[in-house]
Amino acid sequence: MQRSTDVERSQSMLDDSPSTSRGDADTDESRSSGGRLAGARRRVGRLFSIKVFLGTLLLAVVGMALGSAIPLVGIVGRFVGLFGAGFLVGLVATHRRYLEVGAAGGVASGLGIVLSTLGSAFLPVAADLLARHGVALAGGGAVAGVLVALLGHYFGRDLRDGLTRDVV
Numbered sequence: 001m002q003r004s005t006d007v008e009r010s011q012s013m014l015d016d017s018p019s020t021s022r023g024d025a026d027t028d029e030s031r032s033s034g035g036r037l038a039g040a041r042r043r044v045g046r047l048f049s050i051k052v053f054l055g056t057l058l059l060a061v062v063g064m065a066l067g068s069a070i071p072l073v074g075i076v077g078r079f080v081g082l083f084g085a086g087f088l089v090g091l092v093a094t095h096r097r098y099l100e101v102g103a104a105g106g107v108a109s110g111l112g113i114v115l116s117t118l119g120s121a122f123l124p125v126a127a128d129l130l131a132r133h134g135v136a137l138a139g140g141g142a143v144a145g146v147l148v149a150l151l152g153h154y155f156g157r158d159l160r161d162g163l164t165r166d167v168v
Helices: 002-015 022-047 050-068 075-092 098-118 123-164
Strands: none
Touching: 050 075, 050 098, 075 098, 075 123, 098 123
């Protein structure tokens, strides 16, 4: 029912144009349905970009690796590196990328916590710990990673805004 109403509306809009025929209306209808799909893809593309996510994930992993290389800091260094990655994306990106940065921070931190637990010296104890509490460890690490990466992104965007704003 609704589809025929849409066709009638598009037909009435086409009748206002100087030269239309029935064949043109069918072509325009197929274009408009494809246009709707393309419009939905553009809206989703504006909300979440796979390329930006993968780049941010790579940057987050590198930041966490560099942060963990600092001696005597431990896991705090990983979160400092994750904050730095979010900060850098916020400083460089022209648009807000909170979804990509949050998702990349969560994935990198959750996997980092699980892999660092498995890489411990006492593998049987670590495997038992992950078997019992692995989901909670990964979930806690992911939530902490999301928060730290989003905080870094926010401060990076804030600095970018301050640097690019006109002084009045």
